[in-house]
Amino acid sequence: MASRSPASYERFSAQNLVVLAPLRAGLADSKAELAKLTGLSPSTVAARVDELIGLGHVVEVGDGVSRGGRRPRRLALRRDAGIVGCVDLGIDRTSIGLVDFSGELVSRSDIHLDIAEGPDRVLGRVWDECQKLVAADERHARLFLRGLSVGVPGPVSRVDGRVIAPSRMPGWNGVDVARLLGDISGVPVLVNNDANLMALGEFASGDRSQPDQVFVKAGSGIGCGIIARGELFVGSRGAAGDISHVAVLDAAPVPCSCGRVGCLDALASGNALVREMQNSGREVPNVEAMIALARDADPVATRLLREAGTMTGGVLATIVNFFNPDRLVIGGVLSQSEVFVAGVRSTLYAECLPMATGDLTIATPARPDDCGLLGAGTAFLDRMFSEQGV
């Protein structure tokens, strides 16, 4: 959440933001609609729009269809007014992408990168790769890279922006990623937890009429992001959504890295499942292989994935009752396993009251591979198009 702004960018005035917000959200696409939505007079809207056109942030994109009178001249955000470099740092694989001002992914690159190499080497490599992406496209080369937005596989303090006790990121404890990458790149940098950004990405590219959502990232570890009232919720410290060490009902006493036994992460995460397979005498290289085995009806893999789904669903049942979200999204690698998702679903419906699940949508991500990067972009753009700025 923290940011450093080595090359701070112009901030939008509150007045312009009133007009920009509906355009960005797709709630209005003409001056008349803007006037209706904002309550401003037509003349005021015209003045604001003219200024934004002059600034190069809004463009007229032809005529709309008439609704019984003069047809509207359609307005849109200039998506190529700039780009944001988005990074989804993983344990051994990192995705880097460029997102335009409309929030859409315009290019991406996936590289193998061991996070244990440490912040300096990893972030240096990330910046190199990002510059390559910018240079690769003739169009982008002329565009202004407004900043970077990074998701990391561990908790990020909201107080000082540092990575806190990341169990899967040796050498990163207490590191101020925003500052480090800001110094390397010279552009503003935002940092957040990866599951939080995936939640935001899935929300922003999906149905915004469901303002309360929970996104579970069931990957090698288990994380979770919360959207409350249409905004990312991270709590005062930034650690909200961390369900790794929630105790599981009727669980086997498997020891966890946190020192206790029976944590969700120690039982139902991708890592835990691979370990369990090996304990059963079945060597699998990774979760993906295990999911493939389950698809081929391997009994052990199927059972373990189903059980993991059940355990995850049990924890989510409490959360659904408590938070009562409109939508629950099951993401991460494990969400590619039908057995796992079925386990989550059936447990949720069994353990929640109909009142809580009646209007609840349970889904997998619309764009499983992109939601992390899209969320990083959304986080940056939401802030840039706010009074705070970047």
Added chain:
Amino acid sequence: MASRSPASYERFSAQNLVVLAPLRAGLADSKAELAKLTGLSPSTVAARVDELIGLGHVVEVGDGVSRGGRRPRRLALRRDAGIVGCVDLGIDRTSIGLVDFSGELVSRSDIHLDIAEGPDRVLGRVWDECQKLVAADERHARLFLRGLSVGVPGPVSRVDGRVIAPSRMPGWNGVDVARLLGDISGVPVLVNNDANLMALGEFASGDRSQPDQVFVKAGSGIGCGIIARGELFVGSRGAAGDISHVAVLDAAPVPCSCGRVGCLDALASGNALVREMQNSGREVPNVEAMIALARDADPVATRLLREAGTMTGGVLATIVNFFNPDRLVIGGVLSQSEVFVAGVRSTLYAECLPMATGDLTIATPARPDDCGLLGAGTAFLDRMFSEQGV
């Protein structure tokens, strides 16, 4: 959450609200402070304040202390600019109070009232009692009752404001309390769940620097209210916070009214505890008697209360990990039992990571008997002093 406004009240302009908000929150008490806080120029602040003084909502209350120059003329909200009738509907006891514009309780009355008598009789009686309160105080009799704010011991739909499937309120299912009471009284009425309002009351009369709080009402039933980013969170449907039917770890298979077994409400609520006592051959009339027994070191009562605390703490552990609140308040009758509270506390600290509980305050309500009424008042005033109005 729903309201009907048979006698709608003047709405504050957005400009006046900018000045009113800091005054109400106690963040500023002079023109200079207002100017600093809002970023407005001194002349603008003066104009706004003058208007509010003219409207009778702000008063000058003498001089403040100098900080090295001319001393400020202290400003304050006129607390006697009006009153709000607040109601905390219980199963067999109802509290009614009057709250002034500063949010403080100025008078109250507790009456025995069986909620099973049905909406018409109960609400009629409530309105009678409220009018008595207003008439009782010479000062209030001249004041304007701006509206009513009611807490009910069951879920309230945010969509249509109706009471939904309230297990403890026979005859109230689907009732639009706001409309009914609005028709009876002729003033605007707000309705919300009682635990939600208690959370709000405890938050508003306490430390507002802790914006994320969870309030557990452990009474004859178990409810819960959520404050997120300093505002009451009820979810899209209004049912957020309902943890009655969350499954308890390692629970006895006690059947619940919802049709399942092992729900928190069936195991750890006041009703459940009284039933358990009776099953052990010990007749107790109510939870209060049981708590008294535990204070006298009765082994059965003590064990049951401790176990109830442990079970409640187990459920809250998941919630604390997920929501990561700044503060957790244990309220309701059961919070008067030290054994119960100790059970919750010890379980929470045992089952949560230090990261989640390190900065977490666990407390009982500052004003256990008042927080429901105070919350009702806050809900009404917050809305009245917002652009929405009542």
Added chain:
DNA sequence: GGAACTTTGTTTGATTATGGAATAAGGTTC
């Protein structure tokens, strides 16, 4: 084909909100 109506967009002058600077009022400090 044309009159009547609709919706969208623009122009104009009046109104209102706000900011800035100068000034006054009432203090403290040394």
Added chain:
DNA sequence: GAACCTTATTCCATAATCAAACAAAGTTCC
């Protein structure tokens, strides 16, 4: 008592906004 500080007020310039009239570009229906 001189210098300085904080708070409040006044007055005028400026910026933002609105209301209303008007223009533009459609549709509808006889």
